[in-house]
Amino acid sequence: MDFSLTEDQQVFRTQIIDFARKRLNAGVIERDEAAAFDRDGWQACAEMGLLGLPVPEVYGGLGLDVTSSMLAMEALGYGAHDQGLPFAINTQLWTCEVPILTFGTEAQKAHYLPRLVTGEIVGGHASSEPNAGSDVFSMATRAEKLDDDTWKLSGTKTFVSNGPIADVLIVFAKTSQARGFGAGITAFLIEPKTTAGVTVSPPIHKMGLRSSPMGELALDEVLVQDSQRLGKVGAGQAVFSSEMEWERSCLFACHLGAMERQLEKCIEHAKDRKQFGQTIGSFQAVSHRIANMKLRIEVARPLLYKVAWLKDRGERAVMEAAIAKLYVSEAYVQSSLDAVAIFGGYGFCTEYEVERMLRDSVGSVLYSGTSDIQRNLIARFLGL
Ligand SMILES: Cc1cc2nc3c(=O)[nH]c(=O)nc-3n(C[C@H](O)[C@H](O)[C@H](O)COP(=O)(O)OP(=O)(O)OC[C@H]3O[C@@H](n4cnc5c(N)ncnc54)[C@H](O)[C@@H]3O)c2cc1C
Missing domain, CATH: 2.40.110.10 (Butyryl-CoA Dehydrogenase, subunit A, domain 2)
Structure with missing residues (x-):
């Protein structure tokens, strides 16, 4: 097993995080309140190559393998505070571009993919x-x-x-x-x-x-x-199932990135906030919550990377994607609840990011098939 990233993957990861921090994070609270889509951010992401990660260069994409595409999504989830924009990008990538790439005719690929990749059209x-x-x-x-x-x-x-x-x-x-x-x-x-x-x-x-x-x-x-x-x-079921394999892994890598940022925020707060004359991180009730958040991230990551690894070998990963999706989504909700608890009353206020992350996380146990449906799927693979 080799968990190390290639130099290209490391460089791209750093570039995406820097880009997201510089270009995507202004006005997040206002956009959330107004339910406003960030079209400028969308266009900037397209220019960064994020709308064409696994799409071959001939259609204007970066032609990355699944692992590199997943790492890019993890970096985007980590760097971007507005999780709505990455969600829209993931929707387009895995439930529109990749199915066109996988199942489309040459005419369909040539007609749609270049414009999806440049952000000119939305899917x-x-x-x-x-x-x-x-x-x-x-x-x-x-x-x-x-x-x-x-x-x-x-x-x-x-x-x-x-x-x-x-x-x-x-x-x-x-x-x-x-x-x-x-x-x-x-x-x-x-x-x-x-x-x-x-x-x-x-x-x-x-x-x-x-x-x-x-x-x-x-x-x-x-x-x-x-x-x-x-x-x-x-062939609709084949299209749907292929989409879900991508979405249940790469979209959830984005959530993993968000969980990593959430953890850092909680550690910072736990070291800074004082009650009873000491930092709250010195209370075991708080530090154990943080330890559990870290544990969830460390378990989630290999579950996701295994899906990418299998897909890069040309293998199907329907059950593995269901396992990863189920685990990451439930971990994301639990860690978001823990983050609110660690921030106390501030965690309930809009100004601190943690309440928005909790609201954002809840959808993850519903879309791409609910947790119950993932459990049904896994059980079916186990012959039940
Ligand atoms: C933010 C968001 C984005 C979405 N985006 C898209 C999209 O782009 N395109 C799209 O087509 N859909 C999209 N969806 C829809 C999503 O796929 C569905 O919400 C999901 O599949 C569940 O269907 P449902 O909401 O009708 O719930 P239901 O199927 O009615 O389920 C209700 C409850 O019953 C449980 N249940 C149902 N059947 C079973 C069973 N057999 N065994 C055990 N429990 C069961 C469920 O787990 C759930 O708890 C999105 C949903 C959300 C929240």
Whole structure:
């Protein structure tokens, strides 16, 4: 086992952290309060190469391997105080760019990837529906084939991250009830701003990640060319599962970076704040909380890196990604609660970052499949 980073990885990590501190951290509290997306920050991230980490250079990306892409996300999560922007970037990377790269035709790759990488257009994916969340296959959105060239899509999607600002979304629709989840869902590339019959809602108000816009998508007899189908008919589950493997690891590496910053903040506070004539860090109740935060980070990191390692070897890592996602998300919420406790009443105030981190962390046990669904998945791999 070799846990050391290459020189390139170390240099890129430092560059991203410096960049995030300089370019992304002004006005975070205001953006959180106003639920405002940081388009300038988005553009700056694109210029930094962050919107094209694993995308081959031929499409304008950096062509990095999975491990380096994951390390870059960890660095971004560490350096950027506004976790909404990294969330939007992760959404685009793993649930739009990578699926296009993996399943798209050459024409689809050439059409979308260069503009996604430069930040000119924004992407995401729409799977969840008002009555189909964890039970993805119960989706009511239907795609009916009218002729060789045309599909008709109708249905409603919800919780679509980047939806209100998206130029292209991967939309999942049922193409056959009889074929089940494995072969009954198909993915389509839809351009919500310019396609007749598509309506996108204003941003949904939410508890955390407030600078990352999320909306509903209504599809009313939307006509879609067959050339906009992503992957084979019935391959939607394969697209979805591949997306989740990336998202459940690389997005959660971003959360790991945030946890590292949170730990440093708590150590600083515990060394600085005095009660009963001594620093609060000298109380075992406080120092043990901090020790547990460190423990969670040290356990989380190899779980995530193992997924990257497997993927870089060309292996699937569905169960490993579920384990990493489950652990990191629950660790993130617990450490965020601990951070608030360590900051006391200040932890409840907006001025100190810890309350926002707690709000931001809660979504992580829900998106990319809830904790219960990850446990179901792991149990299934164990033959249960
Ligand atoms: C911030 C955020 C961003 C999101 N972004 C996107 C996006 O970009 N695109 C997208 O398509 N979706 C997105 N989602 C939706 C997300 O994928 C769903 O919220 C998630 O899959 C859960 O579905 P649900 O909310 O309908 O909950 P439900 O499925 O209704 O679950 C409710 C509760 O029941 C439990 N439950 C359900 N089924 C089982 C079971 N079989 N066994 C045990 N427990 C079960 C769940 O664990 C949960 O506790 C996002 C969600 C959030 C919060």
